Amino acid sequence: MKRIAVLGATGSIGRQALELVAARPELQLCALSSGSQPLDELRELYGVPHTQVGGDLTTLLERAQPDLVLNAVVGFAGIGATLWTLERGIDLALANKESLVAGGELALAAWGRGGGRLLPVDSEHSAVFQLLEGRGRETVDSVVLTASGGPFRGWSSAELEDVTAEQALRHPTWSMGPKITVDSATLANKGLELLEAHFLFGLAFERLEVVIQPTSVVHALVRLRDGAVLAHLGYPDMRVPIAFALTYPQREATPVAQLDLAGGLVLEFSAPDEEAFPLLALARRAGLGGGTLPCVLNAANEVGVERFLAGALPFLGIAEVVEATLGQVDGAAARDLGELLEADAAARELAGRLARRLTVRV
Numbered sequence: 137m138k139r140i141a142v143l144g145a146t147g148s149i150g151r152q153a154l155e156l157v158a159a160r161p162e163l164q165l166c167a168l169s170s171g172s173q174p175l176d177e178l179r180e181l182y183g184v185p186h187t188q189v190g191g192d193l194t195t196l197l198e199r200a201q202p203d204l205v206l207n208a209v210v211g212f213a214g215i216g217a218t219l220w221t222l223e224r225g226i227d228l229a230l231a232n233k234e235s236l237v238a239g240g241e242l243a244l245a246a247w248g249r250g251g252g253r254l255l256p257v258d259s260e261h262s263a264v265f266q267l268l269e270g271r272g273r274e275t276v277d278s279v280v281l282t283a284s285g286g287p288f289r290g291w292s293s294a295e296l297e298d299v300t301a302e303q304a305l306r307h308p309t310w311s312m313g314p315k316i317t318v319d320s321a322t323l324a325n326k327g328l329e330l331l332e333a334h335f336l337f338g339l340a341f342e343r344l345e346v347v348i349q350p351t352s353v354v355h356a357l358v359r360l361r362d363g364a365v366l367a368h369l370g371y372p373d374m375r376v377p378i379a380f381a382l383t384y385p386q387r388e389a390t391p392v393a394q395l396d397l398a399g400g401l402v403l404e405f406s407a408p409d410e411e412a413f414p415l416l417a418l419a420r421r422a423g424l425g426g427g428t429l430p431c432v433l434n435a436a437n438e439v440g441v442e443r444f445l446a447g448a449l450p451f452l453g454i455a456e457v458v459e460a461t462l463g464q465v466d467g468a469a470a471r472d473l474g475e476l477l478e479a480d481a482a483a484r485e486l487a488g489r490l491a492r493r494l495t496v497r498v
Contacts, residue, residue, distance in 0.1 A: 137162060137163075137164050138162060138163050138164065138203045138204055138382075139164050139165075139166040139200075139201075139202050139203045139204070140153075140157055140163055140164065140165055140166060140202055140203065140204050140205075140206060140382065141165075141166055141167035141168070141169075141186075141196070141197060141200050141202035141204070141205045141206065142154060142157075142165065142167070142168050142169070142206045142208065143167075143168075143169045143193055143196075143205065143206065143207050143208060143209050143214065143217055143232075144169065144170065144171070144207070144208035144209040144210065144214070144231070144232075145168040145169060145170055145175065145178060145208075146170040146171075146173040146175070146178070147208055147210065147313055148312055148313055148374070149206075149208035149231045149257065149374060149378065150168075150170075150206075150208045152374055152375050152378055153206050153208065153378050153382065154168075154178065154182060156375060156378055156379050156382060156390070157182075157382065158182060160382075160383065160388065163382060163383070165182050165183075165184045166184065166185060166186060166200045166201075166202050167184065167185075167186040167187065167188075167196055167197065167199070167200035167202060168182075168184050168186075168187045168188075169187070169188045169189070169193055169196055169209075170189050170190075171189075171190060171209070171210070171213070172189060172190060173189070174189065175187040175188075175189060185200075186199050186200040192216065193209070193214075193216060193217040193220075194216055194217060194220040197217060197220055197221070202226065203226065203227065204226065204227040204228070204229060204382070205217065205221045205226060205227070205228050205229065206229040206231065206257070206378075206381070206382065207221070207228060207229070207230055207231060207232040207235065208231040208232065208257070209232050210232070210313060210315055210316070211232075211234050211315065211434075211438055212234050212238055212431075212434060212435065212438065212480055214232030214234060214235050215232075215234065215235045215238060215239050215243075215473070215476070216473070217232075218230065218232060218235035218236075218239070218243055219235075219239065219242060219243060219246050219473060221250075221252070222243060222246035222247040222249075222250045222252065222254065223246040223249060223250050224250055224252070225250035225251045225252040226250070226252050227252050227253040227255065227384075228252065228253070228254050228255065229255045229257050229378075229381035229382060230254060230255065230256055230257055230258075231257035231258065231378075233258055233261075233328050233329060233332045234328070234434050236331070236332045236335045236336065237328050237331045237332055237430050237431075237433075237434050238430060238431035238434045238435070238476065238480065239431065239470075239473070239476050240331070240334070240335035240430065241335075241469070241470075242470065242472070242473060242476060243335065244335060253384070254336070255380075255381040255384055256332075256336055256377075256381070257374075257377050257378055257381050258329060258332065258377070259352075259355045259372070259374060259376070259377050260281045260282065260329055260333075260355050260356045261329065261332060261333060261336055261356075262355070262376075262377035262380055262381065263355035263356035263368030263377075264279055264281075264333065264336075264337060264356045264358065264368075265336075265337075266368060266380070267356065267357075267358040267366050267367075267368055268337065268358060273338070274361075275360055275361055275362075276339075276343075276358060276359070276360060276361070277343070277359040277360060277361045278339075278343040278344065278345055278358075278359045279333060279337065279339055279343065279344055279345070279356065279357070279358055279359070280345045280346070280347055280356060280357040280358070280359065280365075281326065281329055281330065281333060281344070281345070281346050281347075281356055282346075282347055282348070282349040282352070282354050282355060282356060282357070282405075283320075283323060283325075283326045283346060283347070283348055283349070283408065284307070284308060284309045284320065284348070284349065284350055284351070284352045284372075285323075285348045285350055285408070286304075286307060286308070286320045286321040286322075286323065287303060287304065287306045287307060287308055287321055288303075288304075288321055288412075289308075289348065289350060290409075291412060292412055293411065293412045293452065296412060296451055296452055297450065297451075297452060298450075298451075299451045300451075301318070301444060301445050301447065304317065304318050304321040304322075304444075304451060305317050305318070305321075307320055307321070308350070309350075309351060309352040309372045314445060315438070315441055315442075315445075318441045318444060318445065318454075319437070319441065321451075322413060322415050322451070322454055322455065323408060323413040323415055323416045324415040324416075324419070324437050324441075324454070324455075324458075326346050326408070326416055326419075327415050327416045327417075327418065327419025327420065327433075328419060328434065328437075330344055330346060330416070330419055330420060330423065331419055331422070331423050331430050334423055341420055341423050341424055346408055346416060347405045347406065347407065347408070348405065348406045348407070348408055349403070349404065349405055350404060351372075351402075351403075351404075352372035353369055353370070353371065353372070353395065353401070353403065354367050354368070354369055354403060354405075355368045355369070355370065356368050369395055370392070370395055371392060371393060371395060373392045375390050375391065375392055376390055376392055413455075414455045414459065415437070415454070415455050415458060418433060418455065418458055418459055418462065419433060421462070422462060422467075425467055426467070426469070427466075427467040427468050427469040427470075428465075428467050428468060428469060428470050428475075428476065428479040429462060429465070429467035431470070431476060431479050431480055431483065432461060432462055432465050432467065432479065432480075432483040433458055433461075433462060434480075435461075435479075435480045435483035435484045435487060436457055436458040436461035436462070436483055436484075436486075436487035436490075437454065437458050438484070439457065439484050439487040439488055439491060440453065440454035440455075440457040440458060440487065440491060441454060443457075443491050448491070449491050449494055450494065453491065453494040456490075456494060457487050457490050457491045457494065458487070460490045461483055461486050461487045461490060464486060465479075465482070465483065465486070
């Protein structure tokens with residue numbers, strides 16, 4: 137019996153995970169958390185002994201002592217639980233990409249000390265994990281992450297000036313929460329995934345590529361040194377990577393349909409427009425700069441998205457806030473979680489001030 141804690145149980149990833157766990161007798165829910173939504177109904181439905189709304193998630197994990205933690209918390213708030221899990225050698229199914237984006241070096245150090253499994257749940261990183269499994273890194277030339285391009289694929293900067301939150305939340309292929317959906321519309325999400333892939337797979341940024349694949353059928357590709365390219369394909373359904381992480385190293389059946397290869401499947405690829413969607417290039421720049429710059433990028437982006445969704449910042453203002461914030465910090469490395477928290481708080485305060493200057497344009 138594998139005892140599983142689901143952090144962020146009321147979100148899209150969390151709810152799908154609960155259904156998958158309930159369908160497998162060898163899996164047992166031992167803990168649930170949410171940021172603010174009540175958990176009474178889910179606790180009763182699934183018979184979970186430990187639940188927590190808000191607060192320090194490590195206290196919940198200490199009580200529950202799970203065999204595997206699914207971290208589906210949104211944003212920087214998930215980093216404490218990630219570090220707790222990795223430090224103790226407990227298997228971590230990671231859907232909270234910000235843990236590695238903001239605290240990559242600290243997370244890698246904790247993972248090295250703990251020695252547990254780190255199983256990515258993002259569809260792209262799960263695909264890369266599977267493509268690389270059992271393969272010597274010396275055989276790998278580079279990794280390609282795919283992006284749908286979001287609802288504004290092909291739009292120019294001028295066309296993006298007046299887009300609304302309602303438009304940005306209409307993702308063409310995935311059903312996700314509002315923050316990650318806006319990130320997909322700005323391509324910030326792909327920038328965060330670029331940073332996550334760097335830490336997860338130990339690849340330099342020049343060996344990480346992003347391409348647009350509008351149908352989200354191809355989740356990632358790996359170029360090998362002999363010229364071959366391997367691809368991971370499947371319908372855009374998060375139950376596949378969630379189930380893979382929850383049941384690893386087994387590969388159990390899911391209710392997801394098999395890909396219809398003979399039904400007119402067309403695979404189209406193109407380069408992202410980094411002029412209209414500058415957050416992808418900003419993420420790469422922050423990664424190359426190192427230190428706490430990825431943490432600053434993440435914090436400023438979270439502030440920008442929050443203000444955009446509140447109607448207090450234009451769509452293009454999100455990238456402006458991030459770029460301006462990155463330009464006003466030194467990005468010194470954090471030696472521990474305390475220093476990382478300080479860098480995050482300072483970046484949020486600065487980004488908030490910068491965002492207020494752009495409010496008049498809305």
